[in-house]
Amino acid sequence: MANNMTNQDKAALRAYVCSRDGVEKVRILRTGEVHAFGSMPNSTGSGWYLAGYAAELLVQMRAEREVQDCWRVGHRQGPGQPRLVPGQTTESVQIRLDPARKAKALAIGGGHVAKGIRAALDAFQTA
16 A cells, blocks of 8 residues: 555655654555554553554545635635724624514624624614
């Protein structure tokens, strides 16, 4: 398996395994085994141990990268989300509303409670 890997895959795999806590060196064998040197899991000593198999670690590495990329893309501010004023921080809050106030917030916000509450607060601040 390791013979079929490109140098780029091997470098990425080494970097991925080295990013684990306590790993100092990584060795990829021709059989596809990946060994790491450092503080061994569930032990107080250091030494070489089997970190996994190259094919499985590559799949895991790519899956983790996909999840990280999805998180970055999915949490960008969109057209309906509040924008920050430069230098201003925001906080997330949770509120409890009775049904009448929730209906008012929905009406003000065009079907969105949070937009209605922000619009009501903005109107209150300008008054």
